[in-house]
Amino acid sequence: MEMEDTIAAISTSTVSSGGISIVRISGPDAIIIGDKVFKSKKNIKLANVQSHTVHFGNICDNGNEIDEALVIVMKSPNTYTKENIVEIDCHGGILVTKKVLEAVLNAGARLAEPGEFTKRAFLNGRIDLSQAEAVIDIINAKNDYALKSSVNQLDGKLSEKIKNIREIILNNVAFIEAALDDPEHFDIDANVNNLKNDVENCLNNVDNLLKTCDNGRIMHDGVRTVILGKTNAGKSSLLNVLAREERAIVTDIEGTTRDTLEEMINLSGVTLNLIDTAGIRKTDDVVESIGVNKAKKLAEVADLVIYVVDSSRSLDDNDYEIMELIKDKKVLVILNKADLAQVTTAEDIKKIINCETVTISAKQETGIEELEETVKNMFFNGEVKFNEDVYITSTRHKELLKKAENSLKLVLDGIDNMVSEDFLTIDLMAAYENLGLIIGEEIEDDLANRIFSKFCMGK
Numbered sequence: 001m002e003m004e005d006t007i008a009a010i011s012t013s014t015v016s017s018g019g020i021s022i023v024r025i026s027g028p029d030a031i032i033i034g035d036k037v038f039k040s041k042k043n044i045k046l047a048n049v050q051s052h053t054v055h056f057g058n059i060c061d062n063g064n065e066i067d068e069a070l071v072i073v074m075k076s077p078n079t080y081t082k083e084n085i086v087e088i089d090c091h092g093g094i095l096v097t098k099k100v101l102e103a104v105l106n107a108g109a110r111l112a113e114p115g116e117f118t119k120r121a122f123l124n125g126r127i128d129l130s131q132a133e134a135v136i137d138i139i140n141a142k143n144d145y146a147l148k149s150s151v152n153q154l155d156g157k158l159s160e161k162i163k164n165i166r167e168i169i170l171n172n173v174a175f176i177e178a179a180l181d182d183p184e185h186f187d188i189d190a191n192v193n194n195l196k197n198d199v200e201n202c203l204n205n206v207d208n209l210l211k212t213c214d215n216g217r218i219m220h221d222g223v224r225t226v227i228l229g230k231t232n233a234g235k236s237s238l239l240n241v242l243a244r245e246e247r248a249i250v251t252d253i254e255g256t257t258r259d260t261l262e263e264m265i266n267l268s269g270v271t272l273n274l275i276d277t278a279g280i281r282k283t284d285d286v287v288e289s290i291g292v293n294k295a296k297k298l299a300e301v302a303d304l305v306i307y308v309v310d311s312s313r314s315l316d317d318n319d320y321e322i323m324e325l326i327k328d329k330k331v332l333v334i335l336n337k338a339d340l341a342q343v344t345t346a347e348d349i350k351k352i353i354n355c356e357t358v359t360i361s362a363k364q365e366t367g368i369e370e371l372e373e374t375v376k377n378m379f380f381n382g383e384v385k386f387n388e389d390v391y392i393t394s395t396r397h398k399e400l401l402k403k404a405e406n407s408l409k410l411v412l413d414g415i416d417n418m419v420s421e422d423f424l425t426i427d428l429m430a431a432y433e434n435l436g437l438i439i440g441e442e443i444e445d446d447l448a449n450r451i452f453s454k455f456c457m458g459k
C-alpha cells in the first residue's frame with residue numbers, strides 16, 4: 001500500500017534546543033525533495049547515492065542557506081516506513097530546526113500528523129499494530145521493566161504469541177469446514193478430543209497473557225498509591241520526604257492540603273504514583289469538603305492506601321471513619337511523629353483493620369528505608385522481578401483478550417454440550433478475529449487513526 005503524500009516533521013524534541021535535531025521526510029518524493037533543499041560542495045545528488053548513506057552539505061530554502069547539515073538517505077523498501085526516507089541532522093536550535101522543516105515543506109512535503117511515520121510502517125506492513133503500539137510505550141517507559149517489555153513487544157514477542165494461538169484456531173476451523181463438506185474423509189467425531197485439547201491450549205495461552213495485566217499496569221503506569229489521613233497527620237510531609245523535594249505545602253494549620261497533589265517516585269525500578277489528599281475531617285468549608293470527597297473516591301480505586309496516623313495523638317472519629325473506608329484495601333499504616341511521645345501504637349490500629357505498619361518521623365526522616373522495604377514486600381514479596389518477556393499493558397489488548405477468552409470458553413461449553421459444528425466455528429472465528437485486532441488485522445481506519453493520534457509529532 002503506497003501512500004501518495006510525502007510527509008515531513010521534526011522527529012526530535014521541539015520544546016527545548018539540543019545539540020542536533022532531526023527533520024525526517026518519508027514518502028515517494030522524499031529523495032526529490034531532499035535534493036531540492038540539499039546542496040553539497042561535491043555536488044552530490046541524493047537520487048544517485050546508495051541507501052543508508054550519510055552526506056554533508058547545506059540546507060537551502062529557495063537558494064537561501066539555512067544551516068549546514070548531515071543528510072541520511074534510506075531507500076524504499078528497506079526503511080522505517082518502507083518508503084523513501086531522507087533525514088536531515090541539523091543544528092539543534094528550535095528556530096533553525098523549524099527553518100529546515102519549512103524549507104522541506106516549501107519543497108513539496110506535507111507536515112506529518114502525530115505518529116504518521118509509524119502508522120506508515122504499519123500500513124506498509126513492516127510492523128504489525130502491537131509492534132507499532134510498542135513504539136509509544138518505549139517512548140513513555142518510566143522504568144527499566146516497562147522499557148524491556150515494550151522493546152520485546154516491538155521485537156514481535158507478543159505478536160508471535162498471538163499468531164500461534166490464531167494458527168491453532170484457524171486449523172481447527174479449517175478441519176471442521178472440511179469435515180462438513182466432505183464427511184467421508186474428515187471425521188469430526190473422531191477429532192473432537194483434538195479440538196478440545198487445542199481449544200484448552202489456546203485458552204490457557206490467552207489466560208496466561210491476561211494474568212500479566214495487573215503487573216503490566218503497575219509496571220507501565222505505576223502503583224496507584226493514595227496517601228490518606230486526617231488533617232495534620234503529616235501526609236504532605238511524607239510525600240515530600242519520599243519525593244525528596246518540597247512538593248507539598250507543609251504547615252501546622254489543619255486542612256492545608258485542600259486538593260490532591262501527584263508525585264511519581266521510583267522504588268527499586270517500580271514506579272509509585274503517589275497522590276497526596278486533603279486531610280479527612282468533617283468540615284463546613286465547601287472547598288475542603290470537595291477535596292475530602294475526592295480523597296475518598298481515589299482511595300476506592302487505589303492499588304495501595306498509605307494511611308498516615310499522628311501517633312502522638314489518640315485515634316478519633318475521623319480515624320475510625322478512614323479505617324472503615326479502607327478496610328478492604330491493601331493498606332500500609334504509617335505511624336508518624338515517632339519523635340514525639342507515642343499515644344497510638346501499631347497494635348491499636350491492627351485491632352481494627354488488617355494492615356502493615358511502619359513507624360516513622362517525616363520531620364526527622366527516620367524509618368523511611370523500612371517504609372520503602374515494606375511497600376516492596378507488599379507488592380513483590382521483597383524482590384522486584386518481572387520475569388515474563390511481555391506484559392499486557394494496553395487496555396485495548398486486555399479487552400480483546402477477554403473477548404477471545406469468552407469465545408473460547410463458549411467453544412468448550414459447546415463441545416461438552418455436543419452443539420453443532422457450525423456453532424463452534426462461529427465462536428472460534430470470533431476468538432480468531434478479536435486476537436487479530438491486537439496485531440491489527442482487519443482493523444478499521446478510524447480505530448487505527450485513534451491509536452496513532454496518541455503518538456508524538458515526528459514519530
Ligand SMILES: Nc1nc2c(c(=O)[nH]1)N(C=O)[C@@H](CNc1ccc(C(=O)N[C@@H](CCC(=O)O)C(=O)O)cc1)CN2
Pocket residue numbers: 022074077078079080087126
Ligand atoms: N535517525 C534515526 N534514528 C532512529 C530511528 C529513525 O527513524 N531515525 N528510529 C525510528 O523509530 C529508531 C530505529 N528504528 C529503525 C527501524 C528500522 C529502520 C530501517 O531502516 N529498517 C530497514 C533496514 C533494516 C536493515 O538494514 O537491517 C528495514 O526494516 O527494511 C531504521 C530505523 C530509533 N533510532
Ligand SMILES: Nc1nc2c(ncn2[C@@H]2O[C@H](COP(=O)(O)OP(=O)(O)OP(=O)(O)O)[C@@H](O)[C@H]2O)c(=O)[nH]1
Pocket residue numbers: 229230231232233234235236237238249250251252253254255256257258277278279280336337338339340360361362363364
Ligand atoms: N514532630 C513532628 N511533626 C511533624 C512530623 N511530620 C509532620 N509534622 C508536622 O505536622 C504538621 C502537619 O504536617 P503536614 O505534612 O502539613 O500534614 P498533613 O497531613 O498534610 O495536613 P493537612 O494538609 O492539614 O491535611 C506540620 O507542622 C509538620 O511540620 C513528624 O514526624 N514529627
Ligand SMILES: [K+]
Pocket residue numbers: 231232250251252253254255256257
Ligand atoms: K497541615
